[in-house]
Amino acid sequence: xxxxxxxxxxxxxxxxxxxxxxxxxxxxxxxxxxxxxxxxxxxxxxxxxxxxxxxxxxxxxxxxxxxxxxxxxxxxxxxxxxxxxxxxxxxxxxxxxxxxxxxxxxxxxxxxxxxxxxxxxxxxxxxxxxxxxxxxxxxxxxxxxxxxxxxxxxxxxxxxxxxxxxxxxxxxxxxxxxxxxxxxxxxxxxxxxxxxxxxxxxxxxxxxxxxxxxxxxxxxxxxxxxxxxxxxxxxxxxxxxxxxxxxxxxxxxxxxxxxxxxxxxxxxxxxxxxxxxxxxxxxxxxxxxxxxxxxxxxxxxxxxxxxxxxxxxxxxxxxxxxxxxxxxxxxxxxxxxxxxxxxxxxxxxxxxxxxxxxxxxxxxxxxxxxxxxxxxxxxxxxxxxxxxxxxxxxxxxxxxxxxxxxxxxxxxxxxxxxxxxxxxxxxxxxxxxxxxxxxxxxxxxxxxxxxxxxxxxxxxxxxxxxxxxxxxxxxxxxxxxxxxxxxxxxxxxxxxxxxxxxxxxxxxxxxxxxxxxxxxxxxxxxxxxxxxxxxxxxxxxxxxxxxxxxxxxxxxxxxxxxxxxxxxxxxxxxxxxxx
Numbered sequence: 001x002x003x004x005x006x007x008x009x010x011x012x013x014x015x016x017x018x019x020x021x022x023x024x025x026x027x028x029x030x031x032x033x034x035x036x037x038x039x040x041x042x043x044x045x046x047x048x049x050x051x052x053x054x055x056x057x058x059x060x061x062x063x064x065x066x067x068x069x070x071x072x073x074x075x076x077x078x079x080x081x082x083x084x085x086x087x088x089x090x091x092x093x094x095x096x097x098x099x100x101x102x103x104x105x106x107x108x109x110x111x112x113x114x115x116x117x118x119x120x121x122x123x124x125x126x127x128x129x130x131x132x133x134x135x136x137x138x139x140x141x142x143x144x145x146x147x148x149x150x151x152x153x154x155x156x157x158x159x160x161x162x163x164x165x166x167x168x169x170x171x172x173x174x175x176x177x178x179x180x181x182x183x184x185x186x187x188x189x190x191x192x193x194x195x196x197x198x199x200x201x202x203x204x205x206x207x208x209x210x211x212x213x214x215x216x217x218x219x220x221x222x223x224x225x226x227x228x229x230x231x232x233x234x235x236x237x238x239x240x241x242x243x244x245x246x247x248x249x250x251x252x253x254x255x256x257x258x259x260x261x262x263x264x265x266x267x268x269x270x271x272x273x274x275x276x277x278x279x280x281x282x283x284x285x286x287x288x289x290x291x292x293x294x295x296x297x298x299x300x301x302x303x304x305x306x307x308x309x310x311x312x313x314x315x316x317x318x319x320x321x322x323x324x325x326x327x328x329x330x331x332x333x334x335x336x337x338x339x340x341x342x343x344x345x346x347x348x349x350x351x352x353x354x355x356x357x358x359x360x361x362x363x364x365x366x367x368x369x370x371x372x373x374x375x376x377x378x379x380x381x382x383x384x385x386x387x388x389x390x391x392x393x394x395x396x397x398x399x400x401x402x403x404x405x406x407x408x409x410x411x412x413x414x415x416x417x418x419x420x421x422x423x424x425x426x427x428x429x430x431x432x433x434x435x436x437x438x439x440x441x442x443x444x445x446x447x448x449x450x451x452x453x454x455x456x457x458x459x460x461x462x463x464x465x466x467x468x469x470x471x472x473x474x475x476x477x478x479x480x481x482x483x484x485x486x487x488x489x490x491x492x493x494x495x496x497x498x499x500x501x502x503x504x505x506x507x508x509x510x511x512x513x514x515x516x517x518x519x520x521x522x523x524x525x526x527x528x529x530x531x532x533x534x535x536x537x538x539x540x541x542x543x544x545x546x547x548x549x550x551x552x553x554x555x556x557x558x559x560x561x562x563x564x565x566x567x568x569x570x571x572x573x574x575x576x577x578x579x
Contacts, residue, residue: 094327
């Protein structure tokens with residue numbers, strides 16, 4: 001291991017002993033075998049129906065239309081094909097065999113409360129504890145006695161996460177003297193400490209955590225999260241080498257912590273790429289036989305929403321699935337109500353059971369590497385590893401990670417604002433009538449991906465929008481539903497006029513109108529052409545100050561909303577008009 005930056009020189013290549021043998025087995029029957037052009041033709045039919053392609057466009061355009069680009073600029077193919085693996089040496093195979101460690105999180109709090117939560121979790125399926133200690137006194141012998149009373153620490157690993165890591169580690173080791181500890185117990189130190197490294201080795205436990213969730217929580221992309229973790233790992237190895245500790249011994253003392261979101265394929269690839277990066281870093285450091293990476297995966301904090309928090313159950317389930325398939329050794333599913341405050345017993349139970357069901361009912365852990373050999377995942381793993389290695393190289397050259405993260409945050413914010421990155425229950429299908437569960441204490445303490453929309457929901461306007469529906473229910477329902485949901489995403493309620501007809505329709509709308517400052521016309525293109533302008537003029541005369549049309553912009557409306565609109569900007573303008 002060198003200390004002059006050479007740890008990241010040489011490119012991202014795999015140690016020879018990590019290269020799996022390639023092979024293929026075609027189980028398709030002759031009549032089930034289809035060509036690339038067959039798929040293009042069928043996919044093109046769907047895109048033409050959705051008006052994303054014209055009749056004159058070639059079928060092959062579907063690749064361009066359906067290819068998704070990640071925040072790291074990595075292109076994700078819509079279909080996994082063998083050519084994606086040409087000249088590619090796949091790597092990043094999970095080392096875990098069997099079920100992952102179900103690690104429950106104990107947020108900082110009174111020792112008695114920590115103990116109640118710990119015992120309940122362990123008795124109901126959790127297998128390890130991730131304990132936050134915000135108070136320096138929380139690592140005193142008396143406090144640890146109270147917090148961990150009844151916990152068999154030789155069977156259930158305890159992972160510390162303290163405000164003063166070194167003091168907490170010494171306190172824990174002092175308390176645990178003459179006690180047998182599970183080998184996956186971790187002192188949770190973020191930086192190398194020679195004395196505590198030796199103490200951890202003597203106790204037969206882990207000592208350090210490279211916690212990449214910190215940059216994830218600030219908005220980092222997957223490649224930035226991986227690259228930052230490798231930069232921290234390189235610093236850790238350099239410090240260990242300087243202390244005289246053998247690098248292989250130092251590598252065996254560390255655990256990596258990554259966030260996993262509900263973008264399942266990207267997260268599977270992220271954990272597989274992390275193992276590849278760690279193996280390469282060790283090889284360049286001079287470690288002949290790379291130490292297997294130990295990964296603790298935590299469901300993403302910023303992906304959680306405060307509104308319609310029950311949807312968080314779906315998000316965390318997908319994230320936990322990705323973590324398991326990606327080969328995480330330990331998985332923490334944050335309770336669905338974490339964004340609202342300290343989770344209650346129900347939230348903790350659902351979180352525990354998410355992993356238990358994936359392991360015991362869905363048998364996700366039965367296969368060592370379920371994604372292995374999947375063309376798209378293997379390609380994504382390789383591309384993500386290369387992008388992360390580039391981030392590491394940039395950091396090693398003095399690059400500005402915070403500026404790079406700010407650029408990613410801005411791009412994500414724009415995607416959320418235009419609903420290209422939808423958040424169910426917040427930017428899509430919001431429920432203004434929901435009653436949120438009440439929780440004590442602060443929430444997650446991070447800026448959520450939907451923070452801008454949550455701010456709108458926190459301060460709903462008192463005035464409503466009048467939804468002037470043109471035509472029968474069948475004729476106006478599509479645009480009326482779109483407009484109602486869009487307005488609700490900004491905390492705006494809509495008063496719906498109901499079915500109308502061209503003859504007498506204007507009068508019916510005026511009769512239903514109750515003086516709302518903003519009116520939104522919702523109907524078919526034919527209805528707009530027939531009597532939309534007359535309806536807008538009549539409603540203005542009745543008192544409307546601001547007219548919106550659900551559809552294409554027109555001269556007689558002040559604003560418009562349709563698919564692809566910058567929802568955040570539109571809602572801000574509409575709320576200003578309401579006030």
